[in-house]
Amino acid sequence: MDSKKKSSTEAEGSKERGLVHVWQAGSCSVTPERLPGWGGKTVLHAALGVKHGVLLTEDGEVYSFGTLPWRSEPAETCPSNPILESALVGQYVVTVATGSFHTGAVTDSGVVYMWGENSSGQCAVANQPYVPEPNPVSISDSETSPLLAVRILQLACGEEHTLALSLSREIWAWGTGCQLGLITTTFPVTKPQKVEHLAGRVVLQVACGAFHSLALVQCLPSQDLKPVPERCNQCSQLLITMTDKEDHVIISDSHCCPLGVTLSESQAEIQASTTVSPSSETLDTQGEVFENTLVQNEPPAATELNVGNVQTASVQTTSFPQDIMGTTEVSSASRPSYPDTQAVNESVQKLSDHSVRESSENGEKPGPSQPLVEEAIPNLHSPPTTSTSALNSLVVSCASAVGVRVAATYEAGALSLKKVMNFYNTAPCEPGALAGSSSIGPEGLKDSREEQVKQESMQGKKSSSLVDIREEESEGGSRRLSLPGLLSQVSPRLLRKAARVKTRTVVLTPTYSGEADALLPSLRTEVWTWGKGKEGQLGHGDVLPRLQPLCVKCLDGKEVIHLEAGGYHSLALTAKSQVYSWGSNTFGQLGHSDFPTTVPRLAKVNSENGVWSVAAGQDYSLFLVDTEDFQPGLCYSGRLDPTEGDNLPENHSGTKMPVLLSCSKLGYISRVTAGKDSYLALVDKNIMGYIASLHELATTERRFYSKLSDIKSQILRPLLGLENLGTANTVQLLQEVASRFSKLCYLIGQHGTSLSSFLQGIKEARSLVILKHASLFLDSYTEQVSSPVSCSVSAGLFCQGEQLLNQKRLD
Numbered sequence: 001m002d003s004k005k006k007s008s009t010e011a012e013g014s015k016e017r018g019l020v021h022v023w024q025a026g027s028c029s030v031t032p033e034r035l036p037g038w039g040g041k042t043v044l045h046a047a048l049g050v051k052h053g054v055l056l057t058e059d060g061e062v063y064s065f066g067t068l069p070w071r072s073e074p075a076e077t078c079p080s081n082p083i084l085e086s087a088l089v090g091q092y093v094v095t096v097a098t099g100s101f102h103t104g105a106v107t108d109s110g111v112v113y114m115w116g117e118n119s120s121g122q123c124a125v126a127n128q129p130y131v132p133e134p135n136p137v138s139i140s141d142s143e144t145s146p147l148l149a150v151r152i153l154q155l156a157c158g159e160e161h162t163l164a165l166s167l168s169r170e171i172w173a174w175g176t177g178c179q180l181g182l183i184t185t186t187f188p189v190t191k192p193q194k195v196e197h198l199a200g201r202v203v204l205q206v207a208c209g210a211f212h213s214l215a216l217v218q219c220l221p222s223q224d225l226k227p228v229p230e231r232c233n234q235c236s237q238l239l240i241t242m243t244d245k246e247d248h249v250i251i252s253d254s255h256c257c258p259l260g261v262t263l264s265e266s267q268a269e270i271q272a273s274t275t276v277s278p279s280s281e282t283l284d285t286q287g288e289v290f291e292n293t294l295v296q297n298e299p300p301a302a303t304e305l306n307v308g309n310v311q312t313a314s315v316q317t318t319s320f321p322q323d324i325m326g327t328t329e330v331s332s333a334s335r336p337s338y339p340d341t342q343a344v345n346e347s348v349q350k351l352s353d354h355s356v357r358e359s360s361e362n363g364e365k366p367g368p369s370q371p372l373v374e375e376a377i378p379n380l381h382s383p384p385t386t387s388t389s390a391l392n393s394l395v396v397s398c399a400s401a402v403g404v405r406v407a408a409t410y411e412a413g414a415l416s417l418k419k420v421m422n423f424y425n426t427a428p429c430e431p432g433a434l435a436g437s438s439s440i441g442p443e444g445l446k447d448s449r450e451e452q453v454k455q456e457s458m459q460g461k462k463s464s465s466l467v468d469i470r471e472e473e474s475e476g477g478s479r480r481l482s483l484p485g486l487l488s489q490v491s492p493r494l495l496r497k498a499a500r501v502k503t504r505t506v507v508l509t510p511t512y513s514g515e516a517d518a519l520l521p522s523l524r525t526e527v528w529t530w531g532k533g534k535e536g537q538l539g540h541g542d543v544l545p546r547l548q549p550l551c552v553k554c555l556d557g558k559e560v561i562h563l564e565a566g567g568y569h570s571l572a573l574t575a576k577s578q579v580y581s582w583g584s585n586t587f588g589q590l591g592h593s594d595f596p597t598t599v600p601r602l603a604k605v606n607s608e609n610g611v612w613s614v615a616a617g618q619d620y621s622l623f624l625v626d627t628e629d630f631q632p633g634l635c636y637s638g639r640l641d642p643t644e645g646d647n648l649p650e651n652h653s654g655t656k657m658p659v660l661l662s663c664s665k666l667g668y669i670s671r672v673t674a675g676k677d678s679y680l681a682l683v684d685k686n687i688m689g690y691i692a693s694l695h696e697l698a699t700t701e702r703r704f705y706s707k708l709s710d711i712k713s714q715i716l717r718p719l720l721g722l723e724n725l726g727t728a729n730t731v732q733l734l735q736e737v738a739s740r741f742s743k744l745c746y747l748i749g750q751h752g753t754s755l756s757s758f759l760q761g762i763k764e765a766r767s768l769v770i771l772k773h774a775s776l777f778l779d780s781y782t783e784q785v786s787s788p789v790s791c792s793v794s795a796g797l798f799c800q801g802e803q804l805l806n807q808k809r810l811d
Helices: 002-014 265-272 281-295 300-307 341-362 388-402 404-408 410-426 445-458 469-475 492-498 515-519 687-721 728-759 774-785 791-810
Strands: 019-024 043-048 052-057 062-066 093-098 102-107 112-117 130-137 152-157 161-166 171-175 189-194 203-208 212-218 241-244 249-252 525-531 546-551 560-565 569-574 579-583 611-616 620-625 633-638 668-674 678-684
Touching: 019 043, 043 093, 043 668, 043 678, 052 093, 052 102, 093 152, 102 152, 102 161, 161 203, 203 560, 212 546, 212 560, 515 728, 515 774, 525 560, 560 611, 569 611, 611 668, 611 687, 620 668, 668 687, 687 728, 728 774
Parallel strands: 152 203
Antiparallel strands: 019 678, 043 052, 052 062, 093 102, 102 112, 112 130, 152 161, 161 171, 171 189, 203 212, 212 525, 241 249, 525 546, 560 569, 569 579, 611 620, 620 633, 668 678
């Protein structure tokens, strides 16, 4: 009797959880419908392709619906109701994924099953256009002896490829195209191969667009960071070159390798300030040339000649030059730490006077420019312990490049350069800081100074890809200093900046790896992308393809926790409930109208409480947002199809801003997924207030973390950066408060992210991390409130710091 009552209760509960509602993409006014023919089983996960979809139920069963042309039975090619995948009966499936026309599933034992279209090898079967039933895929690591089967955690499917994330946090790929991340020209790849470029890194998630791939990777500890090499590891080209001009030398680290080697820092900053049109015919042709060279089995160096040297020299340019295959200059520099402002000013003055006096005494005139001199300059990327001989070699190289006039000032240049490097050596630099110098010199002294002022005002984002640096000037970055004795005088703006109060850099993100990192999601993440980039969907500021994963450096420190890839655009959700989007924006699917769209920018979702889940369709995006009553709202951004009664202009194609859909009567949306022409939501009814309580807890935790992050970035970080904080005891107390506060803040962010994932699962209360590992949270809270620094002392320090910050703003 009790068992019957229990089963009856479970059946009743299943009708209240995991309800499937479907919308037609292209309309913001259509009321969602229940999935036709679907019974009462609880759905935990769903995935949509172009014309088909799959449902994963609570008991581990998989159902397919839509158009299924690969099925062997004619009656099953277009079923009226979702049909059970009988080949998976007896297996407990934990996750599913769909590509455009194929499907994958992962069992609790880590085995992958694939079925559907296989024309490009995306189902890991050779010489077979279709795979009608779920077929197990053999994934084994050839580096082990004997061969060991690789267990898989997650799948992601594109149009012609599939990615799998293993239990050891490595990526395996099969199918066709550069989006695999494999160095091969033999396609299709039907035997899963490891993406070696990310081997050894901890990959947290993978996502696939139509022809591009994304990976969420945990940041390396600071001690594991590697020095910058002298040459490109793939094409062996010098990473640092020198170019002579009429009256100056360009020292450039502007190397762009199509095989996925990280780009230089400042080259990325200057390149991305130009507006790049993803639909440019010239760039499209360039991408075609790149792909054709791969098919013809050209060596990597030849490929590099076609695409690797595309740069931009002017910040004011609005389009690429006609001769886009040429190489233009981009100079870069690293900001040194000066021990004494007065010493710097005196050094610069002596430098200028000495150079001018010696030039006038010798009476030398500029000679003709010499051919391009390309030479390795490893000391530019070395710590500030450069030897005198290396400095002399650098100046000799520069002198030979620009001619007789520069040679006449060699002695002054060498002396001045050694003086500056001595300043670097005695400066209290942070570990890993680089000390170097470079220059920029457009024609004419006036243009040069104006260009320097513009570029110096925009130096603010350390990046390894071509990103727009206007977005976050306040984050600091490189400052340019001309080569002593060789170039024009340093700009007045640089001197003013050097005269400002010296500040210290304080890292507020905890670097420990303890129990919290093992049990909760990591917020120290990086985003890596590769594949075709014709629409800017890779986020590197250009439209070039990448054969290997490349880090999107402008998302470093953004605490990305989840990635989604649409047809030709990408989304990144952060722990602060913000969404960065990039790629194709033809229909407004990025949620903003900012340009260029080849770099990540914040989506302008109309919600004060933030976004906690996203989905990317073929040409639209979905944002699940928090509302005041804690019931999730759903925003749509992208393609709009005109229907009867709509007064839309003929050229109207999409939304300008995300639109909030009317779905409050459905219940509590726990998950959304998007396909080509339809999208669906999994909805829970509020059973005895339990579901509402879970959403309230998660929303409150996310909001709390957002507030704590604002305090950390707007008060603590600027406060700790000030030089005149008071006595040593005061500084020590403030740093202790900041350290404890930052640790607690990070834990809150991890827990908020964990709750968002919890809402998308089974939602059993006993599975809550805060209940299973209560001691983890209690210890952190106790440490915070039992600190020797009392609340009154902390408040006094904050008030004092706020006064100092206000005084600094007035100055």
